[in-house]
Amino acid sequence: MRTSPEDHLTIGEVVHRTGVSASALHFYERKGLIFSERDGGNQRLYPRHMLRRISLIIVAKRLGIPLADVAAVFTTLPGDRAPTHQDWQRVSLAWKGQLEERRRAIENLEHELTGCIGCGCLSMKACLLLNPDDALGPQGPGPVRLQDGGSVRPPRHSGRG
Ligand code: FES
CATH class of the missing domain: 1.10.1660.10 (Multidrug-efflux Transporter Regulator; Chain: A; Domain 2)
Known part of the structure; x- marks a missing residue:
């Protein structure tokens, strides 16, 4: 109206x-x-x-x-x-929390990336960026993601992964 x-x-x-x-x-x-x-x-x-x-x-x-x-x-x-004003306070506080969460996630990624510098293994099992928290561990050894993709199987990793 x-x-x-x-x-x-x-x-x-x-x-x-x-x-x-x-x-x-x-x-x-x-x-x-x-x-x-x-x-x-x-x-x-x-x-x-x-x-x-x-x-x-x-x-x-x-x-x-x-x-x-x-x-x-x-x-x-x-x-x-x-x-x-109160609405905006509430919303801005919630969004600030989201930014803080994102910053922490980026810091974690940065930390993991630092571990990769000079490594170059790109191991599906050992590299934290490729396998955060060993999420692929229960799916068995080897390059699970690439096997699922079907066509590409990388050379067998002889290091940690
Ligand atoms: S490349 Fe990430 S740990 Fe080796």
Whole structure:
């Protein structure tokens, strides 16, 4: 239900205000992240408070937060008004946690990669990057992944793996 024309923006106005392309807005709308209403001429009109949601999408994109996670967060936000300061605090804290988790994962990968430097074994069994936590161990010895792939079987590894 429209309240007043000032409470709504055309797609051109939203593009101008946010720098987000019309096609991206359509995409976000199809994903249920934002929504619009239709005027008498069937043109999209966005409630003004969608600008805040779009701002959150822009921030999430910058942080590398997957759209599925953004969608999950948006289900906790009010649909009929802009997110409040408290809403943003909650969302930013959750996303900070995700960034910290990602940083730890990258640090672990970096540590494992450091172990590979100068090694070159590329062992499906011994290399932590290829077989994290020996996840392939229960599937038997040898290059399980490549055998599953079917066509390529690397030379037998004579080192740790
Ligand atoms: S290449 Fe990763 S441990 Fe050898």
